Amino acid sequence: MSEITLRNITKSYGSHLALPSLDLDIPKGSFVTLLGPSGCGKTTTLRVIAGLEQATTGEVVLGGKTVYSSRNGVFVPPERRGLGFIFQSYALWPNMKVDRNITLALSEAKQPAHVIKERLAEALAKVQLTGLADRYPSELSGGQQQRVAVARLIAARNSILLMDEPLSNLDAKLRTEMRTELKRLHRELQATTVYVTHDQVEALTMSDVIVVMRDGVIQQQGSPYEIYHDPANLFVAEFIGDPRINLLDGMLETVEGERIVRFEDAAIPLPTSLQGANGPVTFAIRPENIAIVERQGPFSLQAEVDIVQPTGSQTIISLTVKGHRVTALIPRFETSLPRNNIWIEFPADQLTFFDKGSGNRIPLKQSVVGASQAA
Numbered sequence: 220m221s222e223i224t225l226r227n228i229t230k231s232y233g234s235h236l237a238l239p240s241l242d243l244d245i246p247k248g249s250f251v252t253l254l255g256p257s258g259c260g261k262t263t264t265l266r267v268i269a270g271l272e273q274a275t276t277g278e279v280v281l282g283g284k285t286v287y288s289s290r291n292g293v294f295v296p297p298e299r300r301g302l303g304f305i306f307q308s309y310a311l312w313p314n315m316k317v318d319r320n321i322t323l324a325l326s327e328a329k330q331p332a333h334v335i336k337e338r339l340a341e342a343l344a345k346v347q348l349t350g351l352a353d354r355y356p357s358e359l360s361g362g363q364q365q366r367v368a369v370a371r372l373i374a375a376r377n378s379i380l381l382m383d384e385p386l387s388n389l390d391a392k393l394r395t396e397m398r399t400e401l402k403r404l405h406r407e408l409q410a411t412t413v414y415v416t417h418d419q420v421e422a423l424t425m426s427d428v429i430v431v432m433r434d435g436v437i438q439q440q441g442s443p444y445e446i447y448h449d450p451a452n453l454f455v456a457e458f459i460g461d462p463r464i465n466l467l468d469g470m471l472e473t474v475e476g477e478r479i480v481r482f483e484d485a486a487i488p489l490p491t492s493l494q495g496a497n498g499p500v501t502f503a504i505r506p507e508n509i510a511i512v513e514r515q516g517p518f519s520l521q522a523e524v525d526i527v528q529p530t531g532s533q534t535i536i537s538l539t540v541k542g543h544r545v546t547a548l549i550p551r552f553e554t555s556l557p558r559n560n561i562w563i564e565f566p567a568d569q570l571t572f573f574d575k576g577s578g579n580r581i582p583l584k585q586s587v588v589g590a591s592q593a594a
């Protein structure tokens with residue numbers, strides 16, 4: 220069931236159209252991440268859900284209740300939408316101690332004193348801050364302040380949580396820890412969570428669903444697996460993955476009934492099920508799918524090793540293949556690759572093809588069963 224529904228949302232700032240027309244359904248209890256580069260409209264979308272920003276046109280429905288409708292003149296203010304927030308700056312009140320920061324909304328909602336006390340104790344324990352209730356925010360580290368903001372969400376028990384780049388002010392180690400904490404929090408609270416980030420690792424590690432945006436338009440919406448393995452277009456393919464996916468120019472051809480992709484003077488045989496007319500294409504392969512082989516085989520390509528960068532459990536290898544820069548990733552610490560006489564293979568079942576004009580992925584043909592069902 221959809222807990223958050225956006226219908227035909229547009230948002231203009233003066234003459235700038237930040238959201239041209241957005242439709243989004245967020246299922247109850249899911250963790251959905253809005254992901255995209257700076258300025259793509261993630262924060263605007265979140266603020267429209269929260270009611271901190273009024274959409275220009277469209278409809279917002281939260282838990283079955285219309286909280287915004289341009290047609291019917293409905294606008295429910297943020298404080299009456301039953302939402303919890305965490306933003307980049309944790310928005311703690313500097314003049315209030317930790318306990319007051321956590322319970323302020325509860326006392327404003329006139330919750331009985333024993334409920335407030337219980338919820339405070341529970342929230343402090345969950346974020347491991349028991350004992351620090353008496354401190355001011357300025358007496359806490361960045362990570363601890365972040366935990367106070369999380370504790371406030373736990374105490375409020377809202378069914379919808381909105382988070383806008385909540386980890387971006389933390390150092391790398393704390394960020395990794397907090398990712399785990401937020402994921403655990405989501406599992407425990409089961410609140411519908413909308414999370415904004417431009418960090419693909421955060422999106423891949425935490426989400427049930429990732430919504431990739433560009434210029435206010437959704438490019439793809441799917442599970443982390445789908446977004447990573449079946450990118451809908453070149454933008455998504457390039458945005459997700461570190462090191463970046465390799466994009467190469469090739470030519471789809473049919474030779475003696477077999478489909479091949481020609482890459483410079485090499486021919487790579489393909490599954491015949493690929494749609495798409497013969498002609499120029501962009502083909503893509505993830506660095507970890509490039510095979511480094513010991514000796515020349517029928518489909519191997521000679522490569523030159525430019526740079527080898529071990530990162531601990533993996534090694535990033537920058538190669539030149541037929542005059543093109545290609546990045547490979549191997550799952551071990553490696554420093555002793557020879558510079559020349561390396562052979563690599565692009566396994567055909569790991570290649571993804573994109574239309575050169577539209578940038579859209581070229582799909583595989585439907586199976587015979589699928590095709591007859593569709594007919």
Ligand SMILES: Nc1ncnc2c1ncn2[C@@H]1O[C@H](COP(=O)(O)OP(=O)(O)OP(=O)(O)O)[C@@H](O)[C@H]1O
Binds near residue numbers: 256257258
């Ligand atoms: N108050 C505003 N006035 C005018 N333009 C705005 C305003 N807020 C946002 N914009 C513009 O709307 C577009 C979307 O902005 P938004 O903040 O939603 O992007 P974002 O994807 O969250 O970016 P970031 O990751 O940098 O926060 C941008 O082009 C931005 O410049």
